[in-house]
């Protein structure tokens with residue numbers, strides 16, 4: 001991605017077999033040396049062939065400003081190599097040591113209220129601090145120079161989860177960097193004043209030096225200032241990522257560089273669709289959030305990660321063998337979930353599967369976080385399940401290197417619409433961008449329709465159906481693309497609060513949904529969000545929450561698919577569909593949730609000619625994904641339910657699982673099967 005000649009996947013050490021990579025974060029600095037030997041023995045037993053090393057080792061590697069200690073890391077690297085375990089080596093910059101923050105408190109981040117974020121946890125550094133950068137990059141130089149030729153080195157792991165805790169820093173360093181970023185974006189203050197709408201509330205700037213991050217204000221800070229600060233903050237971390245990466249590339253042009261993204265749940269601050277250009281291959285961390293859509297959310301995240309990676313294989317850098325330690329209630333995984341969760345990532349293109357972490361800590365903030373070797377030791381269900389997964393991944397070696405096969409449907413994902421739609425001072429603060437997208441994804445899973453979750457900007461030709469949920473920010477160029485897609489025969493579906501603002505968060509005038517109004521053939525004069533206790537019903541029996549509006553049909557060829565039957569807009573359209581050239585553009589004006597959307601999507605998908613590729617009895621219960629290498633295709637079947645199932649009518653040779661004598665494929669509760677398609 002960064003350079004055509006760069007390796008785009010792990011460099012394979014001479015003593016590691018080809019296939020899928022399997023392992024964990026390994027933190028040997030938490031343990032006495034005697035434990036290391038036991039670690040590598042158990043790693044071999046579990047089928048581990050890769051670990052991420054050194055992520056939080058800064059204080060051990062550089063105990064004082066001019067003191068360096070690499071002997072212990074040399075020993076661990078050697079031990080791993082001798083045991084056929086590749087090393088994804090971290091640059092160790094994630095958590096600055098106490099000597100550094102004591103000497104240079106000016107690297108500590110500051111929140112919107114002006115409060116210092118103190119050391120004591122981790123990632124207490126300003127992404128824009130020149131002092132932090134100087135010290136961190138010196139460490140990167142040392143690491144790169146020392147381990148450049150090491151035979152175990154398979155990839156570089158920049159920092160760790162950039163932006164997990166420090167994406168928004170409001171310090172004076174941030175203010176300076178924000179001004180530079182704004183100058184590069186707008187060139188003139190006039191352009192900035194226009195974009196930010198500073199005529200409102202007497203906010204015109206007459207000097208760049210007057211501009212600040214959106215610090216705690218008397219009331220809602222300027223929305224475009226907030227939006228630009230989000231863009232800037234994501235970019236500032238990217239810039240830091242590139243600074244580390246460039247050093248690593250200089251020392252080891254043949255070793256790929258990655259960093260672990262957090263495409264999961266509510267992690268919102270980093271626009272990973274843009275970040276993908278800065279790494280040699282994409283890595284992701286994913287943790288399950290318990291609840292009725294837990295599995296669907298995992299699949300959604302893995303799917304989006306795979307598409308951010310351009311369909312090419314990616315690295316699941318972290319997930320958990322069982323409970324985490326940072327949720328209000330940390331639920332242990334149920335039988336079968338460890339393998340199912342891992343293999344669902346593989347189904348969506350992961351060629352490396354790693355856990356946080358290898359050995360469960362005895363001390364520290366994560367001592368109750370699960371690991372491959374739990375407190376109970378290797379004589380445990382968790383370790384046995386992890387070792388069984390290692391064997392399964394060995395059997396799946398033929399899948400390694402296969403890309404995602406494009407699905408018939410797509411769901412668009414757009415970070416800036418997420419940021420803009422959920423900003424303050426809006427018609428309702430209950431809008432949840434990612435939840436809306438996830439509900440559409442659940443609807444696809446319920447119908448057994450294969451869908452790709454793709455970043456906005458992905459070419460849409462080849463998709464028969466494209467859903468753009470809550471695509472709030474639509475530029476002229478995006479509106480043109482979506483129109484072109486429908487005119488060329490594509491079937492577009494969009495929802496409430498889409499097409500409302502341009503790239504500066506200025507409302508498109510003349511009626512909603514602004515930029516998409518003509519394409520959809522509808523016009524809305526006023527939003528009518530609902531209170532939490534309110535619901536309305538539709539004439540097809542569905543019930544809706546959160547949002548309504550008076551939808552007027554204004555364009556030609558618009559069919560009203562359903563109307564409101566209760567509430568202020570009873571008798572008026574709720575869902576419409578306009579024929580556009582060979583294609584169509586449909587509009588869903590309210591929140592139907594995953595059950596309602598399943599019903600709506602069923603009709604829209606049929607009209608678009610999109611049907612499930614699964615046998616009838618498996619639809620809804622089984623998730624189907626396909627990976628492909630040339631003419632070779634691998635179907636992954638994941639049981640979404642807690643019941644054993646049977647899949648019939650799927651020709652091909654099982655790579656994981658076995659057919660019954662009747663030729664059917666039994667799929668255990670929470671099980672995964674892989675078939676090489678005929």
Ligand code: GLA
Nearest residue numbers: 160161285287318324356369
């Ligand atoms: C993140 C971090 C890890 C660990 C896990 C715990 O993913 O990268 O160091 O803290 O969370 O879930």
Ligand code: GLA
Nearest residue numbers: 200201202218219220425426
């Ligand atoms: C107050 C202010 C106005 C405006 C309204 C909005 O009345 O004086 O400027 O902000 O609130 O409700």
